Amino acid sequence: MRRHVPALLRENIVFRRFWLAQTISLFGDQISLIAIPLTAVLVLDANASQMGYLIAAELTPNLLFALHAGAWVDRRGRRRQTMILTDLARAGLFATIPLAYAFDALTMEQLYAVAFAAGTMTVLFSVSYASLFIAVVEREHDVTATSWLAGSRAFSFVAGPSLGGLLVQALKAPFALVVDAVSFLFSALFLSTIHPEEPPTEQAERGHVVAGIRYVLRNPTMRASLLATATINLFNFIFWALFILFAVRELEVSAGTLGLVLGAGAVGGLIGSI
Numbered sequence: 001m002r003r004h005v006p007a008l009l010r011e012n013i014v015f016r017r018f019w020l021a022q023t024i025s026l027f028g029d030q031i032s033l034i035a036i037p038l039t040a041v042l043v044l045d046a047n048a049s050q051m052g053y054l055i056a057a058e059l060t061p062n063l064l065f066a067l068h069a070g071a072w073v074d075r076r077g078r079r080r081q082t083m084i085l086t087d088l089a090r091a092g093l094f095a096t097i098p099l100a101y102a103f104d105a106l107t108m109e110q111l112y113a114v115a116f117a118a119g120t121m122t123v124l125f126s127v128s129y130a131s132l133f134i135a136v137v138e139r140e141h142d143v144t145a146t147s148w149l150a151g152s153r154a155f156s157f158v159a160g161p162s163l164g165g166l167l168v169q170a171l172k173a174p175f176a177l178v179v180d181a182v183s184f185l186f187s188a189l190f191l192s193t194i195h196p197e198e199p200p201t202e203q204a205e206r207g208h209v210v211a212g213i214r215y216v217l218r219n220p221t222m223r224a225s226l227l228a229t230a231t232i233n234l235f236n237f238i239f240w241a242l243f244i245l246f247a248v249r250e251l252e253v254s255a256g257t258l259g260l261v262l263g264a265g266a267v268g269g270l271i272g273s274i
Contacts, residue, residue, distance in 0.1 A: 030160020157266035165259015
């Protein structure tokens with residue numbers, strides 16, 4: 001049986017737990033990605049404008065904080081601790097939604113606030129994860145490790161929405177987020193069991209963020225990649241803001257079917273990771 005387990009996962013227990021934590025966290029992200037919009041549509045009867053605001057609230061932290069978060073994490077260090085704290089924070093944030101629903105107190109304003117705060121925690125988690133990765137994987141195993149992490153991401157895109165849709169259909173949208181909250185607790189648990197030697201911190205100097213922006217804008221490869229990604233994301237998020245509303249209201253698609261459709265659309269990414 002051990003022969004069928006890749007050597008990297010079998011021999012590097014730190015990476016195995018790091019990979020498990022990231023995989024669980026990714027699944028949590030995908031469940032909330034469908035459960036929160038469905039909560040807005042099915043429970044709070046959100047309109048098109050409100051769906052746009054909800055998606056914007058979730059994504060705005062990337063625009064506002066990503067560059068500064070990366071610089072802050074590099075200066076502060078303790079990346080594993082940051083990832084654990086952000087997992088715990090997201091678990092608590094998402095748990096407030098079913099709690100408020102149970103007391104008939106859930107509002108769109110709460111969804112906006114939770115989406116924004118959870119998005120901020122996700123930014124901090126992501127920048128910490130990127131720099132912690134080099135501490136848990138030897139350089140010669142970078143490609144294999146990246147392949148496993150990309151496979152987890154792609155698999156979460158396929159199975160996460162499907163699972164989220166089925167949970168919404170079985171439990172109602174707000175209560176599906178309980179599973180999401182628990183997933184972040186498990187992610188924090190796995191991260192708490194590893195103690196890699198993290199990269200050294202950087203000196204706190206002025207101008208690091210500006211220097212990074214200048215580098216990206218002056219480098220033709222980085223600049224083209226940034227513009228391409230920004231264009232794709234712009235239209236993808238416009239689509240995402242309205243798709244669930246259209247599918248549920250106009251096409252009368254059930255939550256379970258909607259999750260399966262979204263999962264099927266991500267199969268290409270899973271094939272690509274392989």
